[in-house]
Amino acid sequence: MPSEQPFEAPFEDGLGEALRRTGETFAPTDRAALVDAGLTRGRRRVARRRAATVTGSVLALAAVGIGGAYGGGLLGGGQGGGHGETSVAAPDPTPTGPAPTADADLIAILTRLLPGGELKNPSTNTSDTPGYRSVRGVFDDGKGDAEISVGLTRADGTDANQQVTCPDKVFNAYDDCAETELADGSRLMVFQGYEYPDRREDTKNWRAVLLTSDGFLVDASEYNAPAEKGAEISRADPPLNPAQLKTLVTSDEWRAPLNELPTRPSPRPPAGGAPETSADPDGVNTRKTLVSLLPAGLKVTDEGGQEGFGYLVVDDGKGLSYVQVNVQPGMSDDAGALFPGATTLPDGTLLKTTKKAGEKGVGGIKMWTADTLRPDGLRVVISAFNAADQVSPATRGNPALTMKQLTAIATSQKWLTRT
Structure with a gap:
């Protein structure tokens, strides 16, 4: 199953920016502990916000394919395109090892590795985040200007595997994606998609991400426009084809600057306790519970999810219907804002039902939702659509589940015992 994390992650981006700005206002005595604690609190806040706006943020957090975790983690582009900032504050150890490759050398490496043309307005990012550098510019091969960038970073735990895992097509309507294991044990993903998975703009984003066998990530991204966002399309496709992208990220020329990246310290538990863990990190139990609550006559044709979130694509013989559920404890404090x-x-459970158009701008999409908050703070929100996903045309007149059926699922006692 491809990665079910989201393409755009505005809540994580906002969290990272807030942490960065806050960190600049004072000098803590234990920077690593502060950051770890801040990220733990931030994850709680992200989860709460995710549950608060079910469709938008769950899509954002449940379909990471390429732009959110990949772009935010490596290239620091963000929605504002700020090239000099990274998305999340981090411990700031004193770098060790040889002097880093000069910015001019990074630009020279990228220039040498590109096919015939000119790299205009090149720049580098040597941010305060340890273990990260990037170089970018506008490539002109005579067929239209195109932004291109390469990020270099040390891999960070199991999340690194997600960087080289193709996203779920339910959330990200890309054209092609391939995962390959190379002879030396490195893993490579080559992605051909769009800056916006809902295609509200036709800017293409092609990407190659290499996870080396010794723990580095090389991330190259290119567009068919002179900027990632907000620029007119200058050509039909980005300049480098998939084979050229592979050649770019697998070049030995990146080895020297990669080896110079400082190591990241191991994360320490935040003050007051160990980091939070999830009993259902992949959303398997959430999906099993949802499947067990479906009415008879529905065939599950696809499924996926992550922590606290699950989705199914079901078929009752009248067309595919996408169904998603978000389960989040500890939401009592938001009752007033979310359930007016x-x-x-x-039994004291709050129930709110809505019928509205889909939130991705696709005409004809209907979204029916039953939103519940139990007295113990557990929120269960389930939505059904009259399409196989949220970015494709409708496949039927109404969702496959009625509002009565959605309400029965959301209020089921089974959510209290899922493990």
Whole structure:
């Protein structure tokens, strides 16, 4: 199953920016502990925000394919395109080892590795985040200007594997994606998609990400426009084809600057306790519970999810229907903001139902939602659509589940015992 994390992650981006700005206002005595604690609190806040705006943020957090985790983690582009900033504050150890490759050398490496043409307005990012550098510019091969960039970083734990895993097509309507294991044990992903998975703009984003066998990531990204966002398309496709992207990221020329990257310290538990862990990190139990609650006559044709989130694509013989559920504990503090005018059920559960158009701008998409908050703070939100996903045309007149059925699923006692 491809990675079910999201393409755009505005909540994580905002969290990282907030942490960075806050960190610049004072000098803590234990920077690593501060950051670890801040990220733990931030993850709670992200989860709460994710549950608060189910479709938008769950899509953002559940379909990471390429732009959110990949772009934010390596190239620091963000939605504002700020080339000189990274997305999340981090411990700031004193770098060790040889003097880093000069910025001019990074630009020279990228220039040498590109096919015939000119690299205009090149720049580098040597941010305060340890173990990260990048170089970018506008490549002109005579067929239209195109932004191109390469990020170099040390891999960070198991998340590195997600960087070289193709995203889930339910969330990201890309054209092609291939995963390959190379002879030396490195892993390579080559992705051909779009800057916006809902295609609200036709800017193409082609990407190659290499995870080396000794723990480095080389991430190259290119566009068919002179900028990642907000620029007119200058050509039909980005300048480098998939084979050229592979050649770019697998070149030995990156080895010297990679070896110079300082190591990152091991994360320490935040003050007051160990880091939070999830009993259902892949959303398997969430999906199993959802499947067990489906009415008869529905065939599951696809499924996926992550922590606290699951989705199914179901078929009742009348067309595919996408169904998603988000389960989040500890939401009592948000009851007033999220459930104004809600119905209170006999057991104290708050219930709010809505029928509205889909949130991705695709005409004809219907989204029916049952949103519940139990007295113990557990929020269960389930939505059904009259399409196989949120970015494709409708496949049927209404969702496959009625509002009565959605409400029955959301209020089921099974959510209290999922493990």
